[in-house]
Amino acid sequence: MSSLTFKSNPLSITSGSPKVVHTLALGYLASALKANKATQNEEVIILEREAVMHTLKTVKKEILREQPDVLGISVYLWNYQRAMSLCEMIKQDNPHITIVLGGPQVTYTAQEVLKENPSIDIIVRGEGEITFCELIEALKRRTPLHSVQGITFRHDNSIVQTPDRPPNCNLDAIPSPYLTGILDLSISEKLDLETSRGCCNRCAYCVWHRAYKKINYHSMERVFEELKFAHDTGVKEISFFDSVFDSPERGKALCTFIQTEGMDLRINIFLNVWSVKPEYLHMLKRSGTFSLDVGVQSMNPETLMLINRPSNVEVTKKALAHLEAGGVETICDIIFGLPRDTLQTVKAEIDSISSHRLTLQTNFLQLLPGSQLYETARHHGLVYTEEPPHMVYQTPTMTKEELIEVFQYGHFVRHRENMRRAIESGKVDRGVRLQWRFDSLFGG
Structure with missing residues (x-):
């Protein structure tokens, strides 16, 4: 060979x-x-x-x-x-x-x-x-x-x-593609890092938890070594692929290391909405330039129960308030097409995120093979494309037209918030300001 x-x-x-x-x-x-x-x-x-x-x-x-x-x-x-x-x-x-x-x-x-x-x-x-x-x-x-x-x-x-292979519990046994030079960081300003595999949650739209009975971790020493190597090589931006900051102990250790080493990095992390705490946000802000991607997904109690999200509306509302007060750059994700969500509930979610001056990111539900929703889609009455990405375009509580409407509404709100930020930062001229105010008043 x-x-x-x-x-x-x-x-x-x-x-x-x-x-x-x-x-x-x-x-x-x-x-x-x-x-x-x-x-x-x-x-x-x-x-x-x-x-x-x-x-x-x-x-x-x-x-x-x-x-x-x-x-x-x-x-x-x-x-x-x-x-x-x-x-x-x-x-x-x-x-x-x-x-x-x-x-x-x-x-x-x-x-x-x-x-x-x-x-x-x-x-x-x-x-x-x-x-x-x-x-x-x-x-x-x-x-x-x-x-x-x-x-x-x-x-x-x-x-x-053949039979399934058991998960690898010793992730450090896999050599780092960065430290070994397999992936050349000298030609990249961005770096993706994985610190663990598996998930303690059982969200119905996801498969990440299915193959793992527990979360398997890289040692913090391995993570620190990769971070330092990336920084010393000239990498400017690092994205963590897993929810490392959902573990307070490991998240705190990472922040302490970054702060102690004086690393000037932009760091993108995923954070579950129930992990948002004021003290955590203060720690992130002290440690450098962080961008949070927070999974809200839905604020409808019936939907949250059906998709096995371990959250509730009050927890989400408190988290959004903490994020606004914390001053950390934040994107909040919501999913269109989840069971039991309606045009009214999804618009309310968009408005709630927007009212806290947080960046909105929307996605249509895509059914991942192996996920609970993929296997029970017909039971829930979800209508989706037969070919991948198996995108849901109709549910018993939302017509195709309503999903299109809420997508357009989300796009408008996101555009409005982007313009507001640009105006507040002085990056647009007066004519654009007047147009934005007109659009905001009359929904253009």
């Missing part, structure tokens, strides 16, 4: 020059392969490209130029259709390439994906580092794949699904 090629999405353009936003998942896979004795000599190539900016023909040409033996593609809701088309194009040009898929979109529908897409050879389910190393070793030695846990594959005109 000569080489493996991983395909992913991100490439961002900043100031006219390309700046790579590395794909952490593929970096972990490559690091694991290089640390494994049986696969450490394999040539691993990561192709990071923004699907919107490159045609499939261009991506296919780039992959085939590398002449890989194995092509691995990380698949999500938003790139599923393009990934399937790309695999078909690759197989047509070179049927000898073994195509392996992984990621949340295919983990819980592996057999269906293989049945519907003959160009796919193997699917890695769940965590991929150990599984992928064993898979590559088996392919290299041409031994049967039946002993590799956590895969679904074709064999003698049938589809075989």
Whole structure:
């Protein structure tokens, strides 16, 4: 076996020059392969490209130029259709390439994906580092794949699904793709970090908790080492992929480290609405430039109960007030199309967030395969697109027209708040101010 090629999405353009936003998942896979004795000599190539900016023909040409033996593609809701088309194009040009898929979109529908897409050879389910190393070793030695846990594959005109692989409890055993140089930080101003896997919540629209009975953590020493390395390399912005700051002890340790080291960084974090506390916000503000992404999702009590959100309306209202008073840049997420939500309840949620001068971010409900809502969508009367991203466009309590209306309303409110901030900062001229005031008064 000569080489493996991983395909992913991100490439961002900043100031006219390309700046790579590395794909952490593929970096972990490559690091694991290089640390494994049986696969450490394999040539691993990561192709990071923004699907919107490159045609499939261009991506296919780039992959085939590398002449890989194995092509691995990380698949999500938003790139599923393009990934399937790309695999078909690759197989047509070179049927000898073994195509392996992984990621949340295919983990819980592996057999269906293989049945519907003959160009796919193997699917890695769940965590991929150990599984992928064993898979590559088996392919290299041409031994049967039946002993590799956590895969679904074709064999003698049938589809075989091996037992699930237990979660990896020792995350530090996976070498850091940053510290090992697999992902080159010298060409990136942004960094994505993962400090844990799993979730203690059981939200019905999510699958992150499904494979984990408990949360598995990287040691804080590992996280500190990656942070310091990134800062010393010139990284300006770090995004934490997990809810590390939902753990007060670990969140406080991170803030203390950042403050002690004098790191000048912009840090983006996720925070559950029930974790918002005044003392926590003060700590974040003292430690540097933080941007919070707070999951509100809904403020309808019936909806919160149905989607298993461990929150209530009073907790959310207090959190919004704390966020406004705390002075930390905040985005509040709400989801359109959840069960029992109505036009009136969602508009009230938008107004509540706006009244606290917080940035609104809205998303239509997308049904993740393997999630509780995906499996019970028909029971709840959710109408959604059959093809990924399985977007909900009608519910028993909201018509298609009402969902469009609330989307437009959310867009208007977000635009109004952006203009207000620009006016208050003096970044717009008087003519724009007058237009904004007219729009605010008359809903233009």
